[in-house]
Amino acid sequence: MANPGVLRTRPILAEIPARMGQPPPQQRVATPVMTNGRIALDPRLIDNSAANIPDSYLSPRMSPEEAVIQQRGRRRVPIIWSPEKFFHLSPNKTPTKSLTAMTLRSSPRKRCLMQELSDASSSTLENSLGSPTKRNPPARYSAGTVKKMRLEEGSINRNKYDIPLDTLLKGLSQDQLISMITGMVRGNPRLEEAVRSELPIPDIAQLEEQLNYQKKNIFKTLPATRLVSKTDSPAYARAATHLASFKKMLIDHSQTLHNSKHWDALLDYVMMAWNYTRATPVWDNSAHNAVRRHCFKILVYHASSALKYGQAELGQERLNKFQQQIKTMANDCEDVKDCSTIINCLLD
Structure with missing residues (x-):
């Protein structure tokens, strides 16, 4: 133990030297003291912090690896985040695939296509250079020329x-x-x-079959159950396409007879087509009946044209038949009443 009568003095801590291997100033080496057969440490050795720390901790030596790292400095981060590009040309180049090798490894269909492309490119190049060895291929015939040639050709059944x-x-x-x-x-x-003396009246039976077919398609689209209305907007949406087809067919038929000036057949067609137009559904919404009204107006127009140009040559029987149907036709379209005045003038 330390002597209680002796005053302890705590010296100021010594500074760590900046140079390696240089001892700190005012450093004293502590010596042990023998007391009662025991070795007691000098109080200065305990109180002096510099004496307790080894020299290796106070000023450690720098390793060679650390010296190299300090000389190299901090690594600079590239400004653009992209792979590093080397602008020098590499002496080693990737070999390109030859056309023959690629063709041999491809499928037969691809080989034929490559052969055709190569032939076409070679022929185009020769034509552009004006090669005298090859002639230009003949120009392709247009559709009209081919059709004319086929019409000019005689049938093989002429002599049969x-x-x-x-x-x-x-x-x-x-x-x-x-x-x-x-x-x-x-x-x-x-x-x-x-x-001209043998010309018959155009047969409208085939035209009637086409109209009947379109009318059946209209009714096929309507719902078959009784729980759903067949004349509401959803039902019209399903049948709108077939209604448009019916209207287009009626216009084509009547226009063909009108252009050919077959007034008797045109009047017969109007009476026939009126019944099929009347058989189409009457929808709940009045705007949906526009196709129906348009068909009636088209038939009225062609009926008046047939009466105006055909006149008395239409025959009294045909005129009387049409006049009898005008009364029921007026319920569908009131414009048909104008045809009644024309018929009265023709019959008088």
């Missing part, structure tokens, strides 16, 4: 008299029949007069 003539005429289109007949009667008034 075992085949009936009506059988051969069934395979011709309407334009072919018209061109053939007009070519035969041109310059032959007697033949033209004979053909």
Whole structure:
């Protein structure tokens, strides 16, 4: 133990030297004191902090690796966050695939396509250079030229008299029949007069079948259950497409008869088509009945045209039949009453 009579003095802590290996100033080496067979430490050794810390902790030596790191400095972060690019050219280049190797590894279909492309490019290059060895390919015929060539070609059945003539005429289109007949009667008034005397009234039975087909399609789209209305807006939305088809077909039929000036057939068609138009559904919303009203007005227009141009040649029987139907037609469209005045003038 330390002597209680001796005063302890705590010296100021010594500063750590800046240079390596230099001892701190006013540093004393403490020596142990022998007391009663024991070695007691000098109080100065306990109180002096510099004496208790080894020299290696006070001024450690720098390792060679740390010296290299300090010389190198801090690593600079690139401004643009992108992979580093080397602007020098590499002596090693990636070899390009040859066309032959790629063609051999491809499928047969691809090889044929590559061969066609190479042939086309070579021919285009030769044509652009004006090679005298090869001639330019002939220009392609247009659709009109091909059609004209086919019409000018004769049929193989011209000399086959075992085949009936009506059988051969069934395979011709309407334009072919018209061109053939007009070519035969041109310059032959007697033949033209004979053909005119044999002209029949156009058959509207086929036109009626087409209208009936469109009417069936309209009713097929309507709901079959009794719990749902068949004339409301959802039902009209389902049948709107077929109503438009019905209207288009009626316009085409009547316009064809009007352009061909078959006034008798046109009046018969109006009486027939009026019944099919009346059979179409009457919708709850009046705006949805616009197609129905338009069809009636088209038929009234063509009926008045047939009466105006056909006049008394239509026949008294046909005029009386139409006049009887005008009373019921007026319930669908009041404009048909104008046709009644024309008929009265013709019959008087």
